Amino acid sequence: MSFACYTKVCAPPPVGRGGSVATKKSIRSLRTPDSGFTLTTKLNPMRSGFAVALAGSDRLVTSESAFRGGKPSAKLVGIVRDRINAALSTNPPKGTRVALGGWHNPDDGKIEINVTVVFPKTQQSRAVRFAKEQDQIAIFALHSGDLIMTGGTGGDRSTE
Amino acid sequence: MTDPQSEMFELPENWNEMTDKEQSAWVEAVLVQIFEDE
Numbered sequence: 001m002s003f004a005c006y007t008k009v010c011a012p013p014p015v016g017r018g019g020s021v022a023t024k025k026s027i028r029s030l031r032t033p034d035s036g037f038t039l040t041t042k043l044n045p046m047r048s049g050f051a052v053a054l055a056g057s058d059r060l061v062t063s064e065s066a067f068r069g070g071k072p073s074a075k076l077v078g079i080v081r082d083r084i085n086a087a088l089s090t091n092p093p094k095g096t097r098v099a100l101g102g103w104h105n106p107d108d109g110k111i112e113i114n115v116t117v118v119f120p121k122t123q124q125s126r127a128v129r130f131a132k133e134q135d136q137i138a139i140f141a142l143h144s145g146d147l148i149m150t151g152g153t154g155g156d157r158s159t160e
Numbered sequence: 161m162t163d164p165q166s167e168m169f170e171l172p173e174n175w176n177e178m179t180d181k182e183q184s185a186w187v188e189a190v191l192v193q194i195f196e197d198e
Binding site: 023024027028031041042043044067070071072074076077078080081084085088 | 170171175176180183184187188190191192194195196
């Protein structure tokens with residue numbers, strides 16, 4: 001069942017049907033340092049393949065300004081909306097899937113939301129090559145939980 | 161067979177036709193619901 005927006009101002013998902021447990025768990029992980037998620041553009045968690053963030057697609061917010069009074073801030077909402085749209089307009093390399101990535105960096109406390117490309121789990125070397133082209137620090141194996149370092153800088157990590 | 165639990169947060173079908181304000185309202189509603197249940 002999908003949530004259709006059929007009114008002028010979109011209604012939230014029906015009470016009591018508050019979304020997939022797996023999706024909730026994935027997004028909640030943003031509160032926990034060194035945790036994150038990779039979701040399809042339909043917001044379902046991805047569990048297999050190598051996730052590689054696209055260069056320049058990161059949008060960062062400090063964990064302090066991501067939540068206000070325990071609720072997601074307008075800044076976090078804006079970043080998530082913006083990255084969903086960026087993911088939807090991305091043409092991924094052939095044989096890969098575009099996704100929405102999120103990670104809470106334990107080193108600087110920043111939460112980043114980005115556009116990620118997921119390679120099949122049989123294509124690790126291709127994923128690593130792509131990550132190097134994208135100047136990424138590492139890629140993440142969704143099926144095993146392994147982080148594979150790729151030697152890049154990760155680009156600009158300043159917050160807006 | 162469709163797993164009803166896995167598709168609850170699908171983007172609205174008319175996402176691309178929604179205004180920025182409507183999209184933000186939807187994202188906010190979803191995020192609030194996610195973090196409220198903690």
